[in-house]
Amino acid sequence: MNLTLKVWRQKNPSDKGGFKTYKVNDISEHMSFLEMMDVLNEQLAVAGEEPVHFDHDCREGICGSCSMYINGRAHGPQKLTATCQLHMRHFNDGETITIEPWRARAFPVVKDLVVDRSAFDRIIQSGGYVSVNTGGVPDANEIPVPKQIADEAFSSAECISCGACVAACKNASAMLFVSAKVSQLALLPQGKVERKSRVERMVAQMDIEGFGSCTNTGACTAECPKGISQENIARINREYYNAKFTSDNV
Amino acid sequence: MSWITQTFSSTIGRKLLVAASGLFLIIFLIGHVSGNFLLFKDDGGQAFNEYTQFMTTNQLVQVVRWLTYISILTHIIVTIILTIHNKKARPVGYAEAHPSANSTWSSRNMGLLGTLIAVFLVIHLGNFWYKMKVGEVPLVTYESEGTLRDLYSVVLFSFSNLWYVILYVVMMIFLALHLAHGFRSAFQTLGWRHKKYTPIIEKVGLAFAIIVPLLFAIMPVYIYIITR
Amino acid sequence: MKLDSKIPEGPLAEKWTKHKFNVKLVNPANKRKYEIIVVGTGLAGASAAASLAELGYNVKAFCFHDSPRRAHSIAAQGGINAAKNYQNDGDSVYRLFYDTIKGGDYRSREGNVYRLAEVSVNIIDQCVAQGVPFAREYGGLLDNRSFGGAQVSRTFYAKGQTGQQLLIGAYQALSRQVTNGKVKLYTRSEMLDLVMIDGEARGIITRNLITGKIERHGAHAVILASGGYGNVFYLSTNAMGSNATAAWRAHRRGALMANPCYTQIHPTCIPVSGSYQSKLTLMSESLRNDGRVWVPKTKELAERIRKGEITALDIKEEDRDYYLERRYPSFGNLVPRDVASRNAKYVCDEGRGVAPTGLAVYLDFADAIKRDGRDTIEARYGNLFEMYEKITGANPYEVPMMIYPAVHYTMGGLWVDYNLMTNIPGLYALGEANFSDHGANRLGASALMQGLADGYFVIPYTLGDYIAGKPNTKTDINHPAFEEAEKGIRDMISKLLSIKGKRTVDDFHRELGHIMWEYCGMSRNAEGLKKARGMVRALREEFWKDVNVGGSSDELNMSLEKASRVADFLELGELMIVDALHREESCGGHFREEYQTEEGEALRNDDEFSYVAAWEFKGTNQDEVLHKEELVFENVKLTQRSYK
CATH class of the missing domain: 3.90.700.10 (Succinate dehydrogenase/fumarate reductase flavoprotein, catalytic domain)
Known part of the structure; x- marks a missing residue:
């Protein structure tokens, strides 16, 4: 198939940036979206132009690097699918595809479609862990965890930290990301010890980073490649009030 | 006490204020709609005026009244603060966006709906509440109850105007949309989510969002018809 | 060069315990005076960086990704082995050891593999304590499944995302140390050279991938946990960015590369x-x-x-x-x-x-x-x-x-001794970047085990043994060795940018991949390997004449990044071929068509090839020199595999 691509090009963070239109021909429907972008980049390189920069790595939907806003949707039109797993059979011959970077104050554009998502790392650094050192831990089977709880914690832990939730949210809120981590650790007995200070610190950092607030539109879950549930957001709210009103941190 | 300011200056803490005030206003709507039901009573407005009298004099009701004022103001002020914050969170928007694929229109336009409702509130309060307070309301005397202020006649007068009736009906559609998202959203924000109860809350919320504004909308229509 | 594996004396089961007692310790108050560089933040790197920081060392952790959590360990699906014997089905440390040695077709060290099996049980405890949501049974205890090459159920898993969950556990431990100020994180930074002062690893040269700035980082020891080199084949299950550059540049500085032909x-x-x-x-x-x-x-x-x-x-x-x-x-x-x-x-x-x-x-x-x-x-x-x-x-x-x-995986890698130290003092290699534990073939669910064993439970002990004897004076990054290394990197980058040829980097990479897959892939023969060697050399020559790298060096430039990695693959590919050609036997992931049984199965030659082949770099376009480390088997009997 032949396609027209409207791609956001921006040389560096201070550049104003703008759309450029490219044509790519003979795209196979079996290609992944990123392979189609590879074709474009080969084409640009041969023509002596700079290739379109975009983040990508594992190309199997798990590392969370890829981050494109395709035709008005985070990760494109397929549900539960990261950009790298999106295939060209979901597009039509002759179609114009608009490709933009994630847009959020907390995710500044680095170049073209590459954004800086280190805000997520800083949120985890603020408390998204269990404070245990290596060694000296109890036997793995010492504390039984009900299967249902373990499964629930797992489904929260499935988050790949791609930032589609922020990109899709009209408020650029990071609540789904933060709540997934808070939930995973609040559910498990190992994480319960620090649950109050953890949620307090992570929410404070989330606000410092400049993400918006949650208005429960559910767009995040709908666009999340891992389908992280809204349940997590309810839980972080609960955890937060509980912490704020009952913890000893004045 | 810095923890209090800290809590309520965080996004989640602010959302708590929005949800709590919203839920209170939902309860207020139940009271409001049930009281106003007396408009349908075919007694020349006596029951309605008696109810009005009760509402303006009872001590407990006065407390609730002030809570309602506070709720309305909190709901408005905090959502304005959050909306400004949210707008700042995305300084550069998308050239192409299809949010309808992932969320409902009403959930994304609560600010717009809320603003319209706020405008409506000004008109509505000016119409009835202001008149009640400042006292341009005529008096009426009943044998059993003595002289009361006749708000009923004010209502009749207002809703004999077709434009008013249309305004109210349209505004109730906006209220319905606002409630369709707001009801369940308030529970979500408060963290009240449970596999067993959330489906019930969502159904009740939807029913509430349809029934309450519908009942409100019927009132002006009904009065318009009876005053013809 | 005499290769000393430093395997401790004594019975197999006591080696590690004894060794832990014998290694020198660094006083807690002194640890904070030492700086350690960790390159790579996958399972091995993140766990090592976190554990060393917990001990008190000052760690600098580097990754080329935007976040440490994106390392390709994240993509491992199946699970992680551990000899817990929770299933009461006859598992034991010895059985895991035996399965791993046999699975590796008797081309790994007994001492290392036994230690791996021994610490495997601690890994599971550690991960559970971190909040890793492993699969559980209804009674609330951990579930296990069976995996290829084993007759017991010893694989712990988290649906099909075990790697992601384990990596996030290590990443969280690492993040905690960032907050504690013990780890300084350098994301989107790629190691381009190793710096040696007086024969010891004392730092690295990196390129900040966003600004293009070439940076010098000094330390008292350098740990490479930069993964495998499967992408030499262009197409592999590795991530697009997975590369051999850190390991290869260390190799060019003198670190031996062991068994590079073992590919899974x-x-x-x-x-x-x-x-x-x-x-x-x-x-x-x-x-x-x-x-x-x-x-x-x-x-x-x-x-x-x-x-x-x-x-x-x-x-x-x-x-x-x-x-x-x-x-x-x-x-x-x-x-x-x-x-x-x-x-x-x-x-x-x-x-x-x-x-x-x-x-x-x-x-x-x-x-x-x-x-x-x-x-x-x-x-x-x-x-x-x-x-x-x-x-x-x-x-x-x-x-x-x-x-x-x-x-899928490369068993070969930098040669390391029992302490995971390469032949360069102060340079360590962990995880897939080293060659140590899987022999000629890795069993399923063992990669995660090895990465975490190295990072959590081996390096925290063995690093101290080296550091204890070293002065804690700060490394001088203005030392001529840093000057020389930085200049070399700058020259290489300018060279790549100045060629302005006709063929794209991907084009070269793809061709290299074809050659490697065709002649040094699933089955190999002398004739094909000889031919391939010539082809790779010619391709490398052409690369340096005709590659087209656009953009500049002082900005995010992914073509430049790729070019520098492919340049290394073009050298490494040749070494893999040389290694495959010299190993005149079939074993594990290395199948030579000339050496097979009548039924067409792999035929080992234990008399002549029961050794680790460690190659020494002698200069660009020069033949590498082979060093052998004989493998000693005192506990297992070497047998021919049969699956008929």
Whole structure:
């Protein structure tokens, strides 16, 4: 198939940036979206132009690097699918595809479609862990965890930290990301010890980073490649009030 | 006490204020709609005026009244603060966006709906509440109850105007949309989510969002018809 | 050069305990005076950086990703082995040790492998304490599953995302140390050279991938945990960014590269669909528990399938060749990875492959669905089937899957001793970057185990032994060695940018991959390897004359990053070929066509090749020098594998 691509090009963070239109021909429907972008980049390189920069790595939907806003949707039109797993059979011959970077104050554009998502790392650094050192831990089977709880914690832990939730949210809120981590650790007995200070610190950092607030539109879950549930957001709210009103941190 | 300011200056803490005030206003709507039901009573407005009298004099009701004022103001002020914050969170928007694929229109336009409702509130309060307070309301005397202020006649007068009736009906559609998202959203924000109860809350919320504004909308229509 | 593996004396089971007692310790108050560099933040790197920081060392952690959590350990699906014997099915540290040695076709060190099995149990405890949500049974205890190459259930897992969950656990531990100020994180930073002062590793040169700035970082020891080199094949299950640069540049500085020809080819991957293909996706090996592998009996039928005239469903039962079941009646479809892979290649070479490329075989679930019902199969493999459909657009419940082998893991790597130190004092290699524990073939669910064993439980002990004897004076980054290394990197970058040739980096990489896959892939022979060596050399020469790298060096420039990595692959590829050519036997992931049994199975030559081949770099375009470390087996008896 032949396609027209409207791609956001921006040389560096201070550049104003703008759309450029490219044509790519003979795209196979079996290609992944990123392979189609590879074709474009080969084409640009041969023509002596700079290739379109975009983040990508594992190309199997798990590392969370890829981050494109395709035709008005985070990760494109397929549900539960990261950009790298999106295939060209979901597009039509002759179609114009608009490709933009994630847009959020907390995710500044680095170049073209590459954004800086280190805000997520800083949120985890603020408390998204269990404070245990290596060694000296109890036997793995010492504390039984009900299967249902373990499964629930797992489904929260499935988050790949791609930032589609922020990109899709009209408020650029990071609540789904933060709540997934808070939930995973609040559910498990190992994480319960620090649950109050953890949620307090992570929410404070989330606000410092400049993400918006949650208005429960559910767009995040709908666009999340891992389908992280809204349940997590309810839980972080609960955890937060509980912490704020009952913890000893004045 | 810095923890209090800290809590309520965080996004989640602010959302708590929005949800709590919203839920209170939902309860207020139940009271409001049930009281106003007396408009349908075919007694020349006596029951309605008696109810009005009760509402303006009872001590407990006065407390609730002030809570309602506070709720309305909190709901408005905090959502304005959050909306400004949210707008700042995305300084550069998308050239192409299809949010309808992932969320409902009403959930994304609560600010717009809320603003319209706020405008409506000004008109509505000016119409009835202001008149009640400042006292341009005529008096009426009943044998059993003595002289009361006749708000009923004010209502009749207002809703004999077709434009008013249309305004109210349209505004109730906006209220319905606002409630369709707001009801369940308030529970979500408060963290009240449970596999067993959330489906019930969502159904009740939807029913509430349809029934309450519908009942409100019927009132002006009904009065318009009876005053013809 | 004499290679000393430093395996402690004494009985196998006591070696590690004894060694831990004998290593020198660093006083807690002194640890904070030392700086340690860790390159890579996958399972090995993140766990090492976190654990060392917890001990008190000042750690600088580097990764080329935007976040440490994106390292490719994240993509491991199946699970992690540990000799917990929670299932009461006869597992033990010794059994895990034995399975790993045997699985590696007797080409790994007994001492290292035993230690790996020994600390495996601690890993699970550690991960659970971190909040890793492993699968559990209804009673609340941990669940296990069985995996290829083992007769016990010892694999711990978190659905199909074990790697992601373990990595996030390590990443969180690392993040905690960032907050504690003990780890300084350098993301989007790529190590481009190792700096040695007086023969010791004292720092690295990096490029900030965003600004292009070349930076010097000094330390008292350097730990490489930069992963494997599977991407030398261009197409592999590795991530797009996975590269050998850190390890290779250390090799160029004198670190020996051991057994580079040992490559693991995974039999169940989604086949290549066209020349644009950028990477291959693995489908869990567990599929072979229920799927039956077949191709048409005749070339003619296969030809008609390839042309699209008929489909798999049109092939009658008697026209199907379930070749694994036919050739290996007792193991059937469950033969080890290398055997399954090689047989797929054979039938495709005979012209019986399916898919338009001719490079695919069927993995058929029709019988399983008939036997157990669709629901049962869906419960077992639902997510895999979905993934398959997402990528190929075909529904495996209705038509047989198509699979083909793909490069998955590299057992070879930097030579290290028992302390995980390379032959360069102060330079360590952990995880897939070293060669140490898997011999010639790695068992399923053992990569995660090794990465975490190295990072959490080995390096925190062995590093102290080296550091204890060193002065804590700060490394001088203005030392001439840093000057020289930085200049070398700057020159290389300018050279790459100045060639302005006609061929793109990907074009070269793709061609290298073709050569490697064709001649140094699933099966190899002397003639082909010799030819390939010439081809790789010629390609490398052409690369330095005709590569086209656009953009500049002082900005985010992904073509430049790729070019610098491919330049290393072009050298490493040749060494792999040289190693494969010299190893005149077949073992594990290395199959030489000249050395096979009458039934076509791998034929080891224990008398002549029971050693680690460690290669020393002698200069660009010069032959590398082989050093041998003899493998001593005191506890296991070497046998020929048989799966008939």
